[in-house]
Amino acid sequence: MNKIFKVVWNRTIQSFVVTSELAKGRVKSSAEQNSTDVSAESGKNGIATVFRLTVISAALLGAGNSYAATAGRGLIAVDPPTSATAVSGATATGIGALSVGASANATANGAVAVGTSANATHNNSLAVGTNAKATQNHAVAMGADTSASSSHATAIGKSANAVSTDSTALGADSKANGTQATAVGKNALANNTNTTALGNSAQAFGIGSMALGQSSTSRGQDGIAIGSGSQAAANAQNAIAIGTNAVGYQSESIAIGNSAQAQTGNTIAIGKSAVANSPASGNAASSAIALGADANATGLGTIAIGRASGVLSQNIMNVNVTHNNIAIGNTARVGDSSSSKITQSIAIGSGNRVDPQGRPEGAWAKGDQSIAVGGNVLANGNSSVAIGGDDLDSVGSTRYSGNATDKFIKYNEKGAKTGEYTLSGKSLRDIYKEMTGDTMNHGSYGNTIAGQGSVALGVQSNSSADLSLAIGTKSQATAFGGVALGTGAKATLLNSVALGTASKTDKEGRAYVQREIMGVTYTWAGGQTTDAGDVVSVGSQGYERQIINVSPGDISATSTDAINGSQLYGVLNAIERVRYFSVKSEEGKTDGTKNWNNDGAKATNSIAIGPNAATSTGATGSVSLGHNANVLGSSSVAVGPNATVTSGTVGAVALGSNANSRGTGSIAIGLNTENDRNYSIVVGAHSRANYENATVVGARAAAQNNGTAMGYLSNAVGDDSVAIGHQAQTTQAYSIAIGKQANSSGLYSTAIGSSAQAAGQNSFAGGNNAKATGSDSVALGNGATTTVGSSVALGNGAVGAANNFDSTAKNASFKNDSGAATNVSYAASSSSKTGAVSVGSAGNERQIQNVAAGRISSTSTDAVNGSQLYTVMNNVGHNIQQNGTDKSRINNNGTVNYANGNLTTVAVTDGENASKVQINVTQGTLSVNNNGTVSAPTAGVATAGDVANAINNAKTTTNVAAGSNTHVNKTTSGKETTYTVSADKATVQVSNALNLTSNTTTASDGAVTTNYSIDLAQSTKDNIQKGVDAKTTVDSKGLTFNGDSGSTNIEKLGSTVT
Structure with missing residues (x-):
């Protein structure tokens, strides 16, 4: 509205207040010294306040003792000596204190309270918002019901609460409850020393802990939880949980991935829903490791690598019966939920199908101390070994690569050829069927399986029976103690042995103790305990093999050694040799060593096959x-x-x-x-x-x-x-x-x-x-x-190099409008050239978006966002001083209006480094009529010369004496005395702007003489002096600017601050 305001004394609240120039005030006697009232009205006879500015510049005219500034509703109160300012129902006590709003209180030096019932009670504290409370030095509380109750604490957001020294709470209902704690986000809680909670409902409880992400929680000392719902649990010192709902339960545990869980100390779980759990949580060497989505490494020293890999046992946490197991590969498994003991088992391999319950299968070491290697391999029994796979598609479609003349020839019992099967051009699937009678179906996937104490080596090999051995593709040892060695070999009888490709134990053993031959009864040794499965097969019906290079056995009545052909040649020529089993070697031939005599197996229950x-x-x-x-x-x-x-x-x-x-x-x-x-x-x-x-x-x-x-x-x-x-x-x-x-x-x-x-x-x-x-x-x-070191590069092609900032710099310099150099200090100079954070590279820079507002103070090292810079740009201003003391602050885009007043005019001109403000007093004139009456025909301030001339013209002394036929009549009305001289009367009258004194003497002749002295009234002289002083202040003293760093600079009006 461009109104001109004044500062006046309010007797009711005993404080200076700002009021409109249209308001009326009561004038006090100039004899009182404690304070001076300034009337909002112009003085009579053109003598009035000679200098007026805006609300802020009016404070320069205040004088008197220091009082707390308390403002009535809708008013502004300023205590000039302390610059305390109160606005609209607020109270400000302390040097430079500012309070705005009903019941707002700023009760310390530099304190600022803005908002209904806001309280800033300590030096340099700031409380902004309804019921905001900043109750320690340098505390900042911004937002309704916020509280910053320790030194350097910062609380921003509705009901935010910064409790401890250097703590920061940013966000609605956030709370920072430890020294140097930081809580950012709605309901965020940083509840211990050096804790950090970032995200809605994020909570950090342990010393030095960090929680980043919505509802993330870090409870142990130095714990880290990153991701929505992630947790570094209580008593979990140095635990790390990264990922949505990831949990590190114990000390030194690491959980990385969505819902990953490191349930005990020193365990590692990496991958979605990965779980690592070791009962010996304090022993790093025995910790569990789970790597892969849904991987589960539970048990002492357990390792699970691969999607859905893991260990199962009904005694999973008993270190005596479950420990040191390894599962590697997608869906690789060790143990079973019904297993009572599972130790030192190994499963390596990935599966590509599901079991009847719809669960994916991989390598499965189900038994204690079992080994399963390959895709869809099952080591079912304790101490079993299964090595192979389940896929023969590529093998089956491969063509025979041997000689073109290779063939199978069939003979009848008399040795006559009955047919042949040429191998050239045939697929291995067809050849396998010809040899074994079984199919090698395309798209058919069978597990490699090993039973209790059994060994299965080969694709789709099967030693499912206890203590059995199957070696070779599709080999099968399905009876207890059976041995199948060779592609497609099958040992299906108890304790039987099938040696060679397509060999089968398709005929039961019989106990031959004696036989009558040609009328002679022969009794043989070793047949008394022969059962049905006590057989060794080196072929199958129609594909029999010779057993060649058999060393001669012991020939005696009690011998159970094998007999070679030379031994039986003369006895029974009809017995054919074992076919299709051969070892071609000359090693040991001369001296019978190197297993030449089938004596390479020296240990009990051992097998040695091959030269040497x-x-x-x-x-x-x-x-x-x-x-x-x-x-x-x-x-x-x-x-x-x-x-x-x-x-x-x-x-x-x-x-x-x-x-x-x-x-x-x-x-x-x-x-x-x-x-x-x-x-x-x-x-x-x-x-x-x-x-x-x-x-x-x-x-x-x-x-x-x-x-x-x-x-x-x-x-x-x-x-x-x-x-x-x-x-x-x-x-x-x-x-x-x-x-x-x-x-x-x-x-x-x-x-x-x-x-x-x-x-x-x-x-x-x-x-x-x-x-x-x-x-x-x-x-x-x-x-x-x-x-x-300690640098960070984020983004494609980003380069994090050395910190190029001068590590010794403490301030920056610039020139002001007058050309003088000015230094501005700043906080936290770099101590080294490490630690730079880069989000791009030279020529490929990136914006950093969605940056939360940082703390702004002389010691702040927080990053500030664009909105904060915008606020600074729109709030840059300067101070107005009175006699070197700050009185008012002009914000950016604020206006100092030099307005013409009663009897004054203002002229402002621009200069190179300053603007010139010239205040001119309207000059009036004084005149004296023939009767000696002084009058001011035009409004203005008379010069000293004018006053002197008027006095001289009116004469210094007026003697009113009764002469002949005259008399003097004196009448007094208020402050005015009239001497009326007429027939025996004379009257002298002056205005309030002048002082009139008189002295009456009686001459010796009896004539009475009254001498009158006229001088300017003291109030008139004071008003003139105030105008002169104000002009001097505006023209020469300038304005004082206080920087954030504490430096002070005085600039004259018209100068430009850069």
């Missing part, structure tokens, strides 16, 4: 199959040329040419594979495991202590490290490299993505070609790069 194949005396229950195959450990298997299981091992498996297994429970499968340590697994040509519990899958892959390497040329060098992918490599302990040629060379580092590199300690590189070479750095995004 052997089982040592301590290799009880072992199998050695192949040229130079050698087993020195018990319950072990060596299959293939030069395959070896070393002494001192138990349950080891070496399968493949030159395969070597040297550790208890170790497995080495593939050409030139080497497995040196206990319970480690090596699958793939030229692969090697050098430490216990290592897992190596892939040609030329290698892993060390507790490491896992999967993929061609993958190499897990660091202890407990994981390398997955073609040429993936880890070189330091606890590092992870996932992806083709991914490389993690820093301690505790992680590289995920093709050619990703994590070289710095604790670094993380995620994305194709991402590189994190600085320690504690993070590069996330394709091609993202970090080169210095």
